[in-house]
Amino acid sequence: MARYEVYVTYKQGIFDPPGATAERALANLGYEGIQSVKIGKYIQIEADAGLETVREMCERLLANPVIEDYRIVTEGEA
């Protein structure tokens, strides 16, 4: 059983609605000096699957390759 962590983020230049909302909300709460907030997904997978299979899961389901980048980190055996 292998463990993977996947980080999904919007591609450079693609609008990030949850990040923009959080930026505005933090400013409304009185926080100053915020340059940027980006919100992506943090996915933890435990599976009998190799890295190539996890990459395929990302392409097919977990990320939207048109607008998102993803990075897979192998965390070793569970």
Place this chain on the structure above:
Amino acid sequence: MARYEVYVTYKQGIFDPPGATAERALANLGYEGIQSVKIGKYIQIEADAGLETVREMCERLLANPVIEDYRIVTEGEA
């Protein structure tokens, strides 16, 4: 300007709807041997703010401390 990464995950024992949906969808796509999929948030912040302030932002807006845990990693100066 400091950079932070925040990882927001459901607390142990709290139902994770996006993770459960992804698990089922991956099984429907034919992937076998999946033990668990958990989906949380991956937040990147650039701000003139200290760690304590970022922790407060998490408590007040970025995470729901009732059902979620969060972990803040300081990434250094931007």
